[in-house]
Amino acid sequence: MKVAFTAPMKPIDHPVPSGDRTMGRLIVRALQLAGHEVDVASTFRSWRAEGGEDVTREVKELAITEAKAIAERWIERGDVPDVFLTYHLYHKAPDWIGPYLCAKFNIPYVVVEASRAPKRQAGNWALGFNAADAALAQANQVVALTNADAQCLKEVLNDDVLTVLPPFLETAKFEVSHSVTKGSADGKIRLLCAGMMREGDKQFSYMVLAAALKQIADLPWRLTIAGDGPARGEIEPLFDPERTEFVGLIPWQEMPRLYRSHDVFVWPAIREAFGFVFLEAQSCGLPVVGGRVFGVPDIVEEGTSGLLSDEGDASALAQNLMSLIKNPHKRENMGLAAIENIHKNHSLEAGARGLDKVLHAALEHHQFKRRVHGGR
Missing domain, CATH: 3.40.50.2000 (Glycogen Phosphorylase B;)
Structure with missing residues (x-):
């Protein structure tokens, strides 16, 4: 037709x-x-x-x-x-x-x-x-x-x-031709967040994430934030500069490598329809931690490929992050399940x-x- x-x-x-x-x-x-x-x-x-x-x-x-x-x-x-x-x-x-x-x-x-x-x-x-x-x-x-x-x-x-x-999504675009090393050289778990920096729901998502991370400050993690926008000046001060790297807006061609070099993808997903980044992260083998809102449960198999918490609940988000940071076998199993979920359903x-x-x-x-x- x-x-x-x-x-x-x-x-x-x-x-x-x-x-x-x-x-x-x-x-x-x-x-x-x-x-x-x-x-x-x-x-x-x-x-x-x-x-x-x-x-x-x-x-x-x-x-x-x-x-x-x-x-x-x-x-x-x-x-x-x-x-x-x-x-x-x-x-x-x-x-x-x-x-x-x-x-x-x-x-x-x-x-x-x-x-x-x-x-x-x-x-x-x-x-x-x-x-x-x-x-x-x-x-x-x-x-x-x-x-x-x-x-x-x-x-x-x-x-x-x-x-x-x-x-x-087009899974072929999220494959890489060579292996990518996960984790930090210092052994800390690498968390990845990706989202535009706009006022409103996006900014609120960053606020929830920052609040959650403060509750697990004693754990060994580092955070990478990919994204940019007019609210960046208000968002950056929310995060510990010693543990957070802002990489700005990343071309889509470079996103697969960025995903695969991290251990966990996290995004609170305030008012998200479903969050396309959850599809991308899972296709690269990352377990995801996010908000249980609108269509997110349709693309993240809760308890299998990711962990979800009620929208805006920073404490629950922190607990889910803690669960994956402390359990490497759980991270690995969920990462494998994430790939299977995408290839089978999305x-x-x-x-x-x-x-x-x-x-x-x-x-x-x-x-x-x-x-x-x-x-x-």
Whole structure:
């Protein structure tokens, strides 16, 4: 099939790296691996930090203008795709382009990752919420990447439309051609943390981590922090400079070596959808210590490939870190289980198979609706 693709939350060519951008690119890669032709129909970004009726109406007008331009190109080229797929929509990033084009050309509409917060039905985000709900109502298939999102979406979607497909990654990119020595030369356990340094949830994650580490200051560990951002000046002083190395923003090509040179990956994951770094760390054989929030339990096999604690609980996070620091056999076994978890449940190949099934289900659902409504 030929698949038109867009990502209104964060286009895949956005200059700032994030888990969202990575997941969008992986969806394109998985579709191609499954044998489909992908056309990035638009890089229009509907996401806005602040809501309000005037802001949302302006974004909608820009989106419809973009959709009409795409329609003209398709007609001129005589090249209408078989299906339109939108990655990640919600009240702050509604999709008007996909629904417009699918209605105009009578093609199936697929949404991968949608978040729904009923409390946003009123207030500044009401128009965005309604637009996102309208897109979901039009969709022939909606893919939730976490069971938490699926539960929220069941309020407005039937089971024949809603699918849960665990997030995935390209494991080959996290292999290294030579062995990497773990641990420090002084015998201390090397902990790794990776996250952007922004105000809000990311900064709070760093605060929780710093509080946890202070509770295990008597143990033999060293910490590496990979990441950068506008809140770095507030984050760095939280950590012991004698035991912490800030390495800044690391190119993805260098991340596999960084992961593999450490013993444990830790990230509190405050308000994380699922935390793409947990997938990367596990694929490199690291046991993970994180927060039990939203989709994290969907990708970390608790007690097998990692240890999770309640969101924001610094003491519980410290206890889990202590458990792995003190027990090398547990670290090793969990690291091996982490690799198995990723290859079995979260590989690019698994994602390709899942998305291929979704596209075919969307076609069938679309054809069924056309028969029911007399070809419309």
